[in-house]
Amino acid sequence: MQLKVQIVNAFIDGASGGNPAGVVLQADGLTTEQKLAVAQQVGLSETAFVSASDVATIKLEFFTPTRQIAHCGHATIATFSLLRQLNHVPAGQLSKETIDGLREIIVADDQAFMQQLAPRYQQFELSDPIAQQALESLNLGSDALLSGSLPTLVNTGNSFLIIGLASEQTLAELQPNFAQIQQISEQLDLIGYYVFTPATKQQGRSAGTRMFAPRYGIREEAGTGMAAGPLACYLYDKLGLQQTSFLIEQGWLMQPASPSVIEVQLKLADGAIQSLLAGGRAKVMQTLEVEL
Numbered sequence: 001m002q003l004k005v006q007i008v009n010a011f012i013d014g015a016s017g018g019n020p021a022g023v024v025l026q027a028d029g030l031t032t033e034q035k036l037a038v039a040q041q042v043g044l045s046e047t048a049f050v051s052a053s054d055v056a057t058i059k060l061e062f063f064t065p066t067r068q069i070a071h072c073g074h075a076t077i078a079t080f081s082l083l084r085q086l087n088h089v090p091a092g093q094l095s096k097e098t099i100d101g102l103r104e105i106i107v108a109d110d111q112a113f114m115q116q117l118a119p120r121y122q123q124f125e126l127s128d129p130i131a132q133q134a135l136e137s138l139n140l141g142s143d144a145l146l147s148g149s150l151p152t153l154v155n156t157g158n159s160f161l162i163i164g165l166a167s168e169q170t171l172a173e174l175q176p177n178f179a180q181i182q183q184i185s186e187q188l189d190l191i192g193y194y195v196f197t198p199a200t201k202q203q204g205r206s207a208g209t210r211m212f213a214p215r216y217g218i219r220e221e222a223g224t225g226m227a228a229g230p231l232a233c234y235l236y237d238k239l240g241l242q243q244t245s246f247l248i249e250q251g252w253l254m255q256p257a258s259p260s261v262i263e264v265q266l267k268l269a270d271g272a273i274q275s276l277l278a279g280g281r282a283k284v285m286q287t288l289e290v291e292l
Contacts, residue, residue: 003030005042005288008078010260011223011280013202017251017259019223020285021075022047023082027061032068034292039063041290045218048075050083056097057089057105066217069191070100071157073114073225073262073278080105080112081282100157106277113265113279114225116156118272119233123152130184134161137180138195144170146197148239153188154230156276160194160211161185162234168199171210172253178214185215192218194227196248205247205261206235210254222251223260225278232264233273244268 006025009018022042027035027049039047046062046069053059060079062072076096083089084107094105096114104115124131126142131151135142149164161184165171174195185192192213200208209231211224228248235241244266251260265277 001292003038003290003292005038005047005290006082006284007044007286007288008082008282008284010074010077010081010282011225011250011262012283013249013259013261017222017257018283019074019221019251019258019260020044021072021078022288023075023079024049027051035061035063036068037292038290040065042288045216045221046072046075048072048079050079053097056095056102058083059097061099064216064218068099069158069216070098071103071226073228074223076105076114077112077225077279078282080107082284084112085284106279111263111279111281113263113277116226116229116276116278118156118274119230119237120155121152121237123150123238125150130188133180133184134163134193137177137184138163138193139175139177140170152234152238153190154234156226156229156233158191158226159189160192160227160230161188161190162231163193163195164239165195165197168197168208171195171197171208174210176212178212178219181212182214185213191216191226194224194231196231200249201252201259202249205249206241207231207246208249208252211250220254222254222258223262223280224250225262225280228262228264229276229278232266232276236266236273
């Protein structure tokens with residue numbers, strides 16, 4: 001059986017860059033094993049599978065080359081952008097059904113946004129073995145950290161370890177120990193590390209980042225909506241950035257570079273984050289045919 005897979009770059013910065021995701025439409029008849037096999041053949045960090053839902057606009061499932069995951073920001077943006085471009089969904093408030101419940105989706109103009117939950121935090125003091133191991137896995141000392149920043153696990157639907165660095169050069173020159181990162185990610189049930197600095201390539205943006213997720217077969221990827229959301233929450237709650245809209249750069253420091261920008265909008269009640277939307281623009285790049 002031949003299956004068509006659209007390759008859609010989400011979170012493009014300008015007219016190019018972004019993070020590619022596979023999107024399979026009309027996946028109702030596929031088994032879990034077949035979906036994993038497709039994701040392995042596509043070979044991207046995530047492939048999304050669209051099927052009918054009785055409770056949401058669509059049912060959306062995500063597979064890395066190694067396993068199924070509950071949520072994926074860039075693959076969600078890629079999917080809803082594609083559906084909108086094909087006139088399969090209207091603009092406005094939509095929703096997705098996932099293995100972890102329902103999430104709100106907003107499609108407006110040429111952008112799509114996905115809902116994430118209120119953040120949960122677990123901060124690690126520098127004396128904590130987790131903090132020491134995390135820095136060691138990046139071949140860094142504590143002097144590389146951004147002033148006032150500690151390694152912090154942040155969960156808005158998936159868990160990421162947020163690590164702030166003082167220098168863009170340090171971020172660019174990181175030499176991660178992927179085996180150690182995978183071990184810590186297993187221990188803390190992380191998707192991966194989201195390492196950031198306040199330095200950005202474009203003015204008016206909040207942070208420049210890199211994301212490492214070897215536990216899921218992803219050494220580094222260009223745009224991670226499910227990580228940008230936790231970072232925006234961290235910037236607001238832990239570093240005191242008093243704003244509700246953030247632009248997060250990612251992919252600029254990859255080799256080769258694939259510039260991405262992710263917009264995050266926080267929803268507050270009495271100053272506390274209740275939920276958030278993370279999104280951006282997407283572009284269809286090519287179509288693959290996969291044999292099952």
